[in-house]
Amino acid sequence: MAFSLNKVMLIGNLGQDSEHRFTANDISVTNFSVATTRSYKGKDGSWVNETTWHNVVAYNLSDFYKEKLKKGKKVYVEGRISKRDYTDKENIKRYITEIVAENIIPLDGSESNGKTSDEVKSTNDVIDNQNKEAVDDLPF
Amino acid sequence: MAFSLNKVMLIGNLGQDSEHRFTANDISVTNFSVATTRSYKGKDGSWVNETTWHNVVAYNLSDFYKEKLKKGKKVYVEGRISKRDYTDKENIKRYITEIVAENIIPLDGSESNGKTSDEVKSTNDVIDNQNKEAVDDLPF
Amino acid sequence: MAFSLNKVMLIGNLGQDSEHRFTANDISVTNFSVATTRSYKGKDGSWVNETTWHNVVAYNLSDFYKEKLKKGKKVYVEGRISKRDYTDKENIKRYITEIVAENIIPLDGSESNGKTSDEVKSTNDVIDNQNKEAVDDLPF
Amino acid sequence: MAFSLNKVMLIGNLGQDSEHRFTANDISVTNFSVATTRSYKGKDGSWVNETTWHNVVAYNLSDFYKEKLKKGKKVYVEGRISKRDYTDKENIKRYITEIVAENIIPLDGSESNGKTSDEVKSTNDVIDNQNKEAVDDLPF
DNA sequence: TTTT
DNA sequence: TTTT
Numbered sequence: 304m305a306f307s308l309n310k311v312m313l314i315g316n317l318g319q320d321s322e323h324r325f326t327a328n329d330i331s332v333t334n335f336s337v338a339t340t341r342s343y344k345g346k347d348g349s350w351v352n353e354t355t356w357h358n359v360v361a362y363n364l365s366d367f368y369k370e371k372l373k374k375g376k377k378v379y380v381e382g383r384i385s386k387r388d389y390t391d392k393e394n395i396k397r398y399i400t401e402i403v404a405e406n407i408i409p410l411d412g413s414e415s416n417g418k419t420s421d422e423v424k425s426t427n428d429v430i431d432n433q434n435k436e437a438v439d440d441l442p443f
Numbered sequence: 444m445a446f447s448l449n450k451v452m453l454i455g456n457l458g459q460d461s462e463h464r465f466t467a468n469d470i471s472v473t474n475f476s477v478a479t480t481r482s483y484k485g486k487d488g489s490w491v492n493e494t495t496w497h498n499v500v501a502y503n504l505s506d507f508y509k510e511k512l513k514k515g516k517k518v519y520v521e522g523r524i525s526k527r528d529y530t531d532k533e534n535i536k537r538y539i540t541e542i543v544a545e546n547i548i549p550l551d552g553s554e555s556n557g558k559t560s561d562e563v564k565s566t567n568d569v570i571d572n573q574n575k576e577a578v579d580d581l582p583f
Numbered sequence: 584m585a586f587s588l589n590k591v592m593l594i595g596n597l598g599q600d601s602e603h604r605f606t607a608n609d610i611s612v613t614n615f616s617v618a619t620t621r622s623y624k625g626k627d628g629s630w631v632n633e634t635t636w637h638n639v640v641a642y643n644l645s646d647f648y649k650e651k652l653k654k655g656k657k658v659y660v661e662g663r664i665s666k667r668d669y670t671d672k673e674n675i676k677r678y679i680t681e682i683v684a685e686n687i688i689p690l691d692g693s694e695s696n697g698k699t700s701d702e703v704k705s706t707n708d709v710i711d712n713q714n715k716e717a718v719d720d721l722p723f
Numbered sequence: 724m725a726f727s728l729n730k731v732m733l734i735g736n737l738g739q740d741s742e743h744r745f746t747a748n749d750i751s752v753t754n755f756s757v758a759t760t761r762s763y764k765g766k767d768g769s770w771v772n773e774t775t776w777h778n779v780v781a782y783n784l785s786d787f788y789k790e791k792l793k794k795g796k797k798v799y800v801e802g803r804i805s806k807r808d809y810t811d812k813e814n815i816k817r818y819i820t821e822i823v824a825e826n827i828i829p830l831d832g833s834e835s836n837g838k839t840s841d842e843v844k845s846t847n848d849v850i851d852n853q854n855k856e857a858v859d860d861l862p863f
Numbered sequence: 864t865t866t867t
Numbered sequence: 868t869t870t871t
Contacts, residue, residue, distance in 0.1 A: 306688050306867060308454035308659065309479035309495060311524070312732065314799060314828060315447040339449035341523070355449060355526055377830065379588065379734060379799075383481070384451070384524075386495055386540075400526075400540035408586050408734060410797065410830045446828050448799065452592065454659060454688060458864030478865045496864070515865055517690065519594060519659075519728065548594060548726050550657065550690045587735040589759035589775060591804065594728035598868030618869045619729035621803070635729060635806055636868075655869055663761070664731070664804075666775055666820075680806075680820035726871060 309383040311402050313357055314410065315339040321372035323364075333361045335372050337380060337402075360385075361404035371409040379408040449523040451542050453497055454550070455479040461512035463504075473501045475512050477520060477542075500525075501544035511549040519548040589663040591682050593637055594690065595619040601652035603644075613641040615652050617660060617682075640665075641684035651689040659688040729803040731822050733777055734830065735759040741792035743784075753781040755792050757800060757822075780805075781824035791829040799828040 321335035337357045345351040359380055361368075372378065382404040391397050461475035477497045485491040499520055501508075512518065522544040531537050601615035617637045625631040639660055641648075652658065662684040671677050741755035757777045765771040779800055781788075792798065802824040811817050 306454075306690075307456075307479035307481075307865095308452060308519075308661075308688060309481065309497075310452045312450045312452075313448055314830070315449070339447035341447075341449065355524060357449075357524065379448075381588075384495060384497065384540075395535055398538070400524075408588060410586075410734070446830075448801075448828060454690070456865035456867095458866095476864065480866075494865080517866075521728075548728060550594070550726075552692065587759035587761075588733055588799075589735070589761065589777075590732045592728060592730045592732075594726075596727075596869035596871095598870095616868065619727035620870075621727075621729065634869080635804060637729075637804065657870075659728075664775060664777065664820075675815055678818070680804075727869095 311357075311380070311382050311384055313337050313339055313359075313380045313402065314377070315357070315380075316377050317372060317374055318356065320374050321369060323369055331363050333364045333369060333372065335359050337378065357402050358399070359402045359404050361407060364407075368407055368409070371411075372407075377410040379406075379410055380404050381406040451497075451520070451522050451524055453477050453479055453499075453520045453542065454517070455497070456517050457512060457514055458496065460514050461509060463509055471503050473504045473509060473512065475499050477518065497542050498539070499542045499544050501547060504547075508547055508549070511551075512547075517550040519546075519550055520544050521546040591637075591660070591662050591664055593617050593619055593639075593660045593682065594657070595637070595660075596657050597652060597654055598636065600654050601649060603649055611643050613644045613649060613652065615639050617658060637682050638679070639682045639684050641687060644687075648687055648689070651691075652687075657690040659686075659690055660684050661686040731777075731800070731802050731804055733757050733759055733779075733800045733822065734797070735777070735800075736797050737792060737794055738776065740794050741789060743789055751783050753784045753789060753792065755779050757798065777822050778819070779822045779824050781827060784827075788827060788829070791831075792827075797830040799826075799830055800824050801826040 315337040318336045318338055321333050323331065323333050325331055337359055338354050339357065340352050340354045342350050342352050357380075359382070364372075380402060382402045385401050385403045386398060387401070388396055388398045455477040458476045458478055461473050463471065463473050465471055477499055478494050479497065480492050480494045482490050482492050497520075499522070504512075520542060522542045525541050525543045526538060527541070528536055528538045595617040598616045598618055601613050603611065603613050605611055617639055618634050619637065620632050620634045622630050622632050637660075639662070644652075660682060662682045665681050665683045666678060667681070668676055668678045735757040738756045738758055741753050743751065743753050745751055757779055758774050759777065760772050760774045762770050762772050777800075779802070784792075800822060802822045805821050805823045806818060807821070808816055808818045
């Protein structure tokens with residue numbers, strides 16, 4: 304079935320600097336968490352803030368994006384919901400829900416990084432590599 | 444911080460009939476699961492189908508929608524990602540990720556249900572009740 | 584500035600069969616229009632239906648999709664807003680707003696077309712060709 | 724038909740300060756334009772930037788949002804595509820495509836405006852007034 | 864657990 | 868011009 308849609312769009316701030324590693328296949332993997340907050344009026348009429356933390360994983364990000372993904376920075380993330388399970392050290396099966404990023408837009412001021420848009424290229428180009436076959440078999 | 448975005452859009456099929464219950468506060472709660480499938484080329488060049496099951500919860504759905512949400516039916520769901528934890532019967536803390544539906548569009552043929560659009564009203568109207576204060580304090 | 588987002592998502596029905604042509608560069612161009620309808624309560628309390636027609640253009644669609652895009656069929660279209668101008672036969676400058684499709688999902692029953700998913704491939708693969716350089720220079 | 728979807732999501736910068744007026748019915752109307760830019764590789768291999776200007780209209784915005792919508796500011800706009808026609812001063816029938824905003828998120832640094840989130844309330848609350856009947860009969 |  |  305290729306006739307389905309699984310799309311997530313987030314705008315929020317990073318809780319920590321993003322973390323980077325490489326797989327045995329030399330795929331770059333970036334992880335970071337994004338907070339979104341919903342405000343609603345509670346029973347007593349006061350506003351309540353409810354924060355949700357989203358675990359995001361991005362493959363083959365360029366250094367340009369890695370440097371942008373720092374603690375506190377605001378970012379737009381578009382991707383898909385992915386679920387996987389693992390067994391923790393206490394031998395309990397755990398389930399994880401992650402957002403696999405397919406497009407990232409840094410939303411904070413540029414702080415004059417000296418890069419031209421020619422150097423940066425489109426975000427889409429940077430991330431579309433995730434669909435390469437090797438990535439699809441990553442062990443996570 | 445109300446300046447964030449947490450949006451999910453799904454198109455997929457229900458794995459089972461939706462389930463309905465009422466809370467002590469008389470809030471109608473509907474649960475169902477939606478499958479989305481991603482196809483990608485595996486290492487050996489053949490197409491691989493990867494299905495993700497999404498748990499969806501909708502508040503205060505009208506009977507019209509409840510009747511549409513049957514096993515196998517295709518549906519569009521727009522909502523937000525919500526996470527909560529609970530302790531299972533073995534006293535293990537478990538985390539759940541759900542989609543809280545804010546808009547639902549049935550995508551299957553009408554099968555001539557005889558309702559006029561005046562009777563049905565807008566989906567948005569039906570679901571926007573979820574933002575009523577009572578709902579925000581549901582115990583789940 | 585590559586740090587922007589221009590995304591459109593439609594679910595609606597085709598008003599007519601899609602039309603197909605090829606450019607001098609041998610790029611396949613598909614055009615069709617999609618209706619979306621919004622219902623709202625008018626001043627007198629009765630429901631009013633307001634239909635908007637969206638002009639959609641898709642590049643390099645496979646025959647599989649071309650055959651699906653027939654009058655009356657329901658479809659999901661994801662793409663971007665594009666504007667262009669031209670001078671009509673009365674020498675008046677006209678402006679056109681189109682949706683350039685980047686993903687299409689047929690939403691109507693399959694009517695047993697006999698194709699396997701291996702033959703069909705992912706919609707994304709089919710349409711991602713639009714980003715090839717040749718397409719970006721199409722004379723419209 | 725309430726079974727359709729017409730959704731637009733933009734992230735871009737305002738070309739000018741937003742403009743505000745009131746209708747005879749005392750509905751606040753805010754207009755502004757947002758630029759999005761797409762980068763693609765042209766035939767000669769160099770990057771080409773293609774900017775699209777989107778006309779956005781928002782109803783019943785609070786002063787808080789009006790003050791944020793200034794020239795150059797970055798903003799997220801979610802809404803629907805709306806088309807209307809009018810006859811210009813040369814008696815030519817013209818067609819306009821606008822984005823009717825249903826959610827707006829200012830994306831630039833807060834510059835310490837001294838408002839608490841309690842004062843600001845949710846963006847959604849601010850804008851959902853647009854669905855009030857009076858608005859639906861605005862003469863444009 | 865669905866669907867094509 | 869579609870659909871429910």
